[in-house]
Amino acid sequence: DNRTQWKGAPAVRVEIEAGGRIVHRCLVSVLIRTYADVLVAERSIERHTRPAPGDLRSFRMETTLIQRRVLYETCALDGLRSRQLIPRGSILYEDLFELTPLVQQGDRVQVRVRSGGVTLSTEGTVRDDGDQGDLVTVELAGRRDRVRGRIDGERSVTIFVDAGKEK
Numbered sequence: 001d002n003r004t005q006w007k008g009a010p011a012v013r014v015e016i017e018a019g020g021r022i023v024h025r026c027l028v029s030v031l032i033r034t035y036a037d038v039l040v041a042e043r044s045i046e047r048h049t050r051p052a053p054g055d056l057r058s059f060r061m062e063t064t065l066i067q068r069r070v071l072y073e074t075c076a077l078d079g080l081r082s083r084q085l086i087p088r089g090s091i092l093y094e095d096l097f098e099l100t101p102l103v104q105q106g107d108r109v110q111v112r113v114r115s116g117g118v119t120l121s122t123e124g125t126v127r128d129d130g131d132q133g134d135l136v137t138v139e140l141a142g143r144r145d146r147v148r149g150r151i152d153g154e155r156s157v158t159i160f161v162d163a164g165k166e167k
Helices: none
Strands: 011-018 021-029 035-041 056-062 080-082 097-099 108-115 118-126 135-140 146-153 156-160
Touching: 108 135, 135 156
Parallel strands: 108 156
Antiparallel strands: 011 021, 035 056, 080 097, 108 118, 118 135, 135 146, 146 156
8 A cells, every 4th residue: 555665665564365364474674675766867957957968868777765855857946946066976955946937136127216106117137036026126127226115027026105005
């Protein structure tokens, strides 16, 4: 059943029958070794980057003692970025990756400043990662002024001057 992990050294109950009845019961320990083609870092993968095809390779190895969830196919990395630096030769595990936010630190964005019925636009650089609806800090282009705004789309942040009146 799905409660049993069939790798490593599980104990299996064996019943020996003779003449239609059980004549002996015993536990047998078996060693089950597993092998798979796993993804490995061909070169170092920097923190917060999406792995490129040349960064990865498939490598056949024994997986019997691996407890973490391993990545087997490059398509499993779609929409993900690395959480940390991954050294060359490392096995790629699911927990080494996270969803790529809609806006990432350093991204250039269109900044819309809204006050009442007036909207002004400029460019800026995001200083925080964030997804739709998150508040982030934006450094306005050419000014070094930093403001807080809400992510409302890909490469788009809106700042409400009269935040109490806007919805």
